[in-house]
Amino acid sequence: xVIIELMGGLGNQLQQYALYRKLVRMGKKARLDTSxxxxxxxxxxxxxxxxxxxxxxxxxxxxxxxxxxxxxLIGADGxxxxxxxxxxxxSVRWFHESEMYHPEIFDFEDxxxxxxxxxxxxxxxxxxxxxxxxxxxxxxxxxxxxxxxxMEKCQSVSLHIRRGDYLNAANKDMFGGICTEAYxxxxxxxxxxxxxxxxxxxxxxDAEYAKSHYRGGRYTIIDWNSGEDSFYDMxxxxxxxxxxxxxxxxxxxxxxxxxxxxxxxxxxxxxxxxQSFKPALMYDLWKGWNFIDRDGRRFLGGGEDKTENV
Numbered sequence: 191x192v193i194i195e196l197m198g199g200l201g202n203q204l205q206q207y208a209l210y211r212k213l214v215r216m217g218k219k220a221r222l223d224t225s226x227x228x229x230x231x232x233x234x235x236x237x238x239x240x241x242x243x244x245x246x247x248x249x250x251x252x253x254x255x256x257x258x259x260x261x262x263l264i265g266a267d268g269x270x271x272x273x274x275x276x277x278x279x280x281s282v283r284w285f286h287e288s289e290m291y292h293p294e295i296f297d298f299e300d301x302x303x304x305x306x307x308x309x310x311x312x313x314x315x316x317x318x319x320x321x322x323x324x325x326x327x328x329x330x331x332x333x334x335x336x337x338x339x340x341m342e343k344c345q346s347v348s349l350h351i352r353r354g355d356y357l358n359a360a361n362k363d364m365f366g367g368i369c370t371e372a373y374x375x376x377x378x379x380x381x382x383x384x385x386x387x388x389x390x391x392x393x394x395x396d397a398e399y400a401k402s403h404y405r406g407g408r409y410t411i412i413d414w415n416s417g418e419d420s421f422y423d424m425x426x427x428x429x430x431x432x433x434x435x436x437x438x439x440x441x442x443x444x445x446x447x448x449x450x451x452x453x454x455x456x457x458x459x460x461x462x463x464x465q466s467f468k469p470a471l472m473y474d475l476w477k478g479w480n481f482i483d484r485d486g487r488r489f490l491g492g493g494e495d496k497t498e499n500v
Contacts, residue, residue: 191219193255193263195304197226200243200421201439202306207244208313208320209295209303210252215316216296221255223302225267243421248325263302290465291475308439308461310446311475321447326425333414334422337391340410341429345385348427349374349404349434350441354395368437368458368484371403376486377434377456384454391430393423393441437461459483 265274287305397413427444435441459467
């Protein structure tokens with residue numbers, strides 16, 4: 191059995207679920223472990239609180255492991271499990287993500303897996319299946335229905351700006367300074383060069399910042415989905431024809447769930463400051479995506495003609 195630990199925010203949960211679905215489709219006996227969410231509450235962690243959100247989707251079905259199945263691979267929760275992992279490491283079957291892409295995962299038979307698996311190559315070939323399963327429940331807010339109709343009628347582009355927790359001292363060194371104003375300026379110019387009548391629908395956890403920086407008829411600020419309704423922003427991103435993402439798995443999934451065949455997807459060259467950008471590698475791991483760095487330089491990887499503008 192292969193067990194994948196489910197943890198983090200919605201975007202990360204969807205990535206872990208996507209890897210689970212890939213293993214299931216390969217014929218593997220796979221399960222998800224959801225205990226992280228309860229453990230986070232029990233331990234009173236001071237980091238950003240996360241809730242299990244997969245169950246909010248209408249068609250998303252998965253199997254979870256039980257305590258015995260988990261303990262067989264990595265030991266029980268609590269003191270006895272910690273003792274086993276320390277004294278008998280050879281008996282522990284626990285894989286931790288350490289690289290951007292681990293193809294060996296697909297060869298595992300009995301393993302507990304922890305990681306975020308943001309790399310699209312893990313599940314790019316089953317995105318059609320994931321779009322069928324990741325179905326948002328109907329929104330009770332008429333604004334979402336109205337804006338979705340607008341997006342369908344125009345050359346709509348989602349533009350996601352994540353500030354909030356990325357400005358905290360704990361996260362700024364890791365995630366800050368990647369999606370700069372130069373990044374967003376270059377991304378918008380790329381869209382307008384390709385689609386001169388593009389309209390930008392701006393999503394941000396800092397609505398006041400968005401309103402002060404993006405003014406005029408080309409821009410619509412989406413600022414009404416909050417709290418439990420925040421995940422409808424991901425749905426609206428997916429309904430746009432094209433996507434400009436932040437270094438955030440939330441907007442990555444907005445683009446992945448976009449079913450328009452002629453879509454243009456833009457993301458920053460880096461997700462975290464600890465990474466380095468290798469164009470040829472990223473073109474392979476994120477097929478069809480275009481990359482822009484913090485200085486606004488473009489690396490266009492969509493299609494077979496991979497042209498770098500530097």
